[in-house]
Amino acid sequence: MNYSKCKIITKDGSSTFRIDRLKESYHSIHGAVTESNFIYVNEGFNFWNLQNPNKTCRILELGYGTGLMTYLTLLEASKKRKKVVFTSLEAFPLTNVEIKLLGYNDLFQDSNTTIDFNTFSKLSWDKLVLPTNFFKLTKKQIRFEDFNPQTSFDLIYYDAFGAHAQPELWNSECMKKCFDLLSNKGVWVSYCAKGSVRRGLNEAGFSTQRLPGPPGKREMLRAIKS
Numbered sequence: 001m002n003y004s005k006c007k008i009i010t011k012d013g014s015s016t017f018r019i020d021r022l023k024e025s026y027h028s029i030h031g032a033v034t035e036s037n038f039i040y041v042n043e044g045f046n047f048w049n050l051q052n053p054n055k056t057c058r059i060l061e062l063g064y065g066t067g068l069m070t071y072l073t074l075l076e077a078s079k080k081r082k083k084v085v086f087t088s089l090e091a092f093p094l095t096n097v098e099i100k101l102l103g104y105n106d107l108f109q110d111s112n113t114t115i116d117f118n119t120f121s122k123l124s125w126d127k128l129v130l131p132t133n134f135f136k137l138t139k140k141q142i143r144f145e146d147f148n149p150q151t152s153f154d155l156i157y158y159d160a161f162g163a164h165a166q167p168e169l170w171n172s173e174c175m176k177k178c179f180d181l182l183s184n185k186g187v188w189v190s191y192c193a194k195g196s197v198r199r200g201l202n203e204a205g206f207s208t209q210r211l212p213g214p215p216g217k218r219e220m221l222r223a224i225k226s
């Protein structure tokens, strides 16, 4: 996936990359930070935390990309003093130079955390690292299709590029794989609200919910392993 990318400024002022060849961007053009917080941190992480106040949350992200969603989850974990073990998969890592271009370090300068975004984004791949007392991270350079872990997860952030660009990541086999990767009552969240994806999730055994989406997006999906 060695397509050329250009930096764009989204509507909330935060930047992201756009890949014209795929007609895709790494985050919503209506707000990269807004979308990531709305869908993944609030409807995913905070939703799971409400049901499991005293448990460590084991999160799997499909698509580390810029690291923005991972870092926003780290900030929320620090704020809530909630322990997180985070695994993020990325088949085509961006370079540190590309990530730096997005200027996220300046965006989070006032965040009350022990690690700034630039230091965070240079953490090693394929190794367990502990950027804060609350956050254990493994970034894995691997395709989701090839990932076969021994452990299970409580929450999946499913953030592949759209189905028109990567149909192979939205089929019912992938939804079944997510189901198998999750613990009982585990939660799957995504920006995607496509009927075919929802049907794949239901077929896999999930209970699904269509929720109001972030700015610029009518709906999003959340699925629960029940």
Ligand SMILES: C[S@@+](CC[C@H](N)C(=O)[O-])C[C@H]1O[C@@H](n2cnc3c(N)ncnc32)[C@H](O)[C@@H]1O
Residues within 6 Å of the ligand: 001, 025, 026, 027, 036, 062, 063, 064, 065, 066, 067, 068, 069, 070, 089, 090, 091, 092, 093, 142, 143, 144, 145, 159, 160, 161, 166, 169
């Ligand atoms: C929408 S972007 C993810 C954005 C990311 N969550 C962030 O906060 O920047 C989708 C990501 O999935 C990655 N990807 C594409 N195919 C993949 C695959 N088969 N397995 C794992 N990652 C993949 C892409 O390289 C890209 O970084």
